Amino acid sequence: MPPMGPPNRNRNQKKQKPKNTKATAKRLFSYLEQEKHKIAAAFVCVLVSSASTLCGSYLLRPIINGLIDSTKTSQQKITSLMAGLALMAVVYVLGVGATYLQGRIMISVSQGTLKRIREHLFRKVQKLPVRYFDTNPTGDIMSRFTNDVDIIGEMLNSTLVQIFSGTITLIGTLALMLYTNWVLAVVTIVVSPIIAKIGTAIAGKSRKYFMKQQTDLGKVNGYIEETVTGQKVVKVFNYEENVVNEFSELNQSLRNSQVKAQFISGIMGPCMNAMSQVNYTLTACVGSIIAFASRWGGGVPFSALDIGGLTVFVNYSRQFSRPINELAQQVTNIMSALAGAERVFNVMDEAEEIDEGKKLVLNKVHGDVLVEGVTFGYNPDKTILKDVSVFAHPGQKIALVGSTGAGKTTITNLITRFYNIDEGKITIDGVDIKDISLECLRENIAMVLQDTHLFTGTILENIRYGRLSATDEEVRQAAKTSCADMFIKNMPEGYDTMLKGDGSNLSQGQRQLLNIARAALSKAPILVLDEATSSVDTRTEKHINEGMDALMEDRTTFVIAHRLSTIRNADAIMVLENGEIIERGTHEELLKKKGRYFELYTGLKELD
Incomplete structure (x- = not known):
């Protein structure tokens, strides 16, 4: 029978279609709104830097013409040369300074923008429902925080500036080329659209490959994360070869998509360079003819062109092709960044956990819980719970x-509103939980799950997670209640011992004791224990059960347990099978019936 819990995360999930490029770009650039003054300053620096490059190149014309001017003496030529070089040095130093400032400013802009994107993404993740995390690989979610955001950063850090710089250089170069010789400018302008067309055609094919590359990268990261996390399971079942083969398939898919993306991106440069060389050669040949005709041909119907002008123009023709080449190459960076941005925005566009209803805040919760006629399925085509009814009065213990896969954990998921029911209703103290604000609902429910989770920090801080306002003494008392105080005192720094890597320096049982202490610290009137003692040994379990009696006193408690010996004293035991309650009663009453519970209990008892 397939498990009837939250749907398994599928690393081969269906890929979402890319959104509109313009909309994605507009949304991405909206994050730059707060940096507009810095961007304006950076663009002024780019303008100065580009102007210095163009002016520096044009200064070659008077220098060369002065050196070949037969009317000047050698001393005059040397003086002219030194003055020209000094002026060029000043212009280029100014350009270097502007480039330096532009770089510093854009780093600040890009990092500030990434900070806001990460904050918005992280804030969004906190608002997503549990269903999202059940159906998406953790590694893929992490990949959006790292790889995708980093690619956006690279684009913001350099691509925007290079596009603006290339555009300014292109316009400035064209203006100076027309001023120097309009005939040669026409020759260059005729060839340039061909270069641009080639670049656009290549860039158009690259986008889908970059999107596939980012998607495959997310799958690889997701598989690595789940395999490393479950490494003990992999080893104990000798599954190493299988995971290597599965990883190889994912890795091969990533390789193929990267090869296609990088190949398309890589051929753009050589293609642009080849076309630039054709343009350069054609310009040099035509320019030489015009310069010769201008010098020796007399009344030639072409505009005049001197040797210095030819030298400068040939240099400009190369510069004219360079920004076109760079602009074409930057398109691939933009496509890659937009692919990453789409994946980030996909998360931001996910439906948040909706707090519907009246959003009531209950001042005092007694813990009277009623689950009435509830039907629910994680997927519309598969029902998990079928007309289930459970009630618990304040202070009762319900097992x-x-x-x-019978649906035990699903009931607790519905009480906490991790998922919303399809039919029926659930009330607390007579109030439908849909009308209670989520914050109020969950602060009145404490949970101890089978899977433990501890955060980086001290033991004291991890227990205090249950109630941040608790004093140190209250934390220690909660640890004593859960029997965690005994091992904490033996730790090197006691309650100030640092935990890292989800408490990797503790045993599984010790980690669970801290989770139980966290629940004990909470003053929530409703308690959910989902296999809370499954990770501890029998001796430790006895100590925990003693503490649990104090923990559950005056609290409405729902206990999910496979060790039936731990629930003998429950006020009521519900036996679920295929999403339905088939038996209910006390331990003694169910044993007398000799039904399903009797089979489960006697079977487990024989194993004790």
Whole structure:
């Protein structure tokens, strides 16, 4: 029978279609709004830098013409040369300074923008429903925080400036070329659209490959994350060769998409350079003819062109092709960044956990819980719970037992509104939980799950996670209640011992004791224990059960347990099978019935 819990995360999930490029770009650039003054300053620096490059190149014309001027003496030529070189030095130093400032400013702009994107993305993740995390690989979500955001950063850091710089250089070069010799300018202008057309055609093919590359990278990261996390399971079942083969398939897919993306991106440069060389050669040949005709041909119907002008124009023809080449290459960077931005925005566009209803805030919760006629399925085509009804009065202990996939954890997921029910209703103290604000609902429910999770920090801080306003003494008392105080005192720094890597320096049982202490610290009147003692040994379990009695006192408690010996004293035991409650009663009453519970209990008891 397939498990009836939250749907498994599928690394081969269907890929979302890319959104409109213009809309994505507009949304991405909206994050630059706060940096507009810095961007304006950076663009002024780019303008100065580009102007210095163009002016510096044009200064070659008077220098060369002065050196070949037969009317000047050698001393005059040397003086003219030194003055020209000094002026060029001043112009280029000014350009270098502007380039330096532009770089510093754009680094500040890009990092500030990335900071806001990460904050918005992280804030969005906190608002997403549990369903999203159940159906998306953790590694793929992490990839959007790292790889995709980093690619956006690279584009903001350099591509925008290079596009603006290339555009300014292109316009300035064209203006100076027309001023120097309009005939040669026409020759260059005729060839340039061909270069631009080639670049556009290549860039158009690159976008889909970059999007595929980012998607495949997310899959690889997701698989690595889940395999490394489950490494013990991999080893104990000798699954190493299988995971290597599965990883090889994903890695091969990533390689193929990267090869296509990088190949398309890589051929753009050589193609542009080849066309630039054709343009350069054609310009030099035609320019030489015009310069010769201007010098020796007398009344030639072409505009005049001297040797210095020819030298400058040939240099400009190369500069004219360079920004076109760079602009074409930057298109691939933009496509890659937009592909990453789409993946980031896909998360931001996910439906948030909606707090519907009246959003009531209950001043005092007694813990009277009623689950009435609830039907639910994680997927519309598969029902998990079928007309389930459970009630618990304040202070009662309700146990949920049954085979794996019977729907036990699903009931607690619905009480906490991790998922919303399809039919029926759930009330707390007579109020429908849909009308209670999520914050109020969940602050009145404490949970201890089978899978433990600890955060980087001290033991004291991890226990205080249950109630941030708790004093140190209250934290220690909660640890004593859960029997965690005994091992904490033996730690090198006691309650100030640092935990890292989800508490990797603790045993599984010790980590669970801290989670139980966290729940004990909470003053929530409703308590959910989902296999809370499954990770501890029998001796430790006995100590925990003693603490649990104090923990559950005056609290409405729902207990999910496979060790039926731990729920003998429950006020009511619900036996679930295939999403339905087939038996209910106390431990003694169910044993007398000799039904499903009797089979489960006697079977487990024989194993004790």
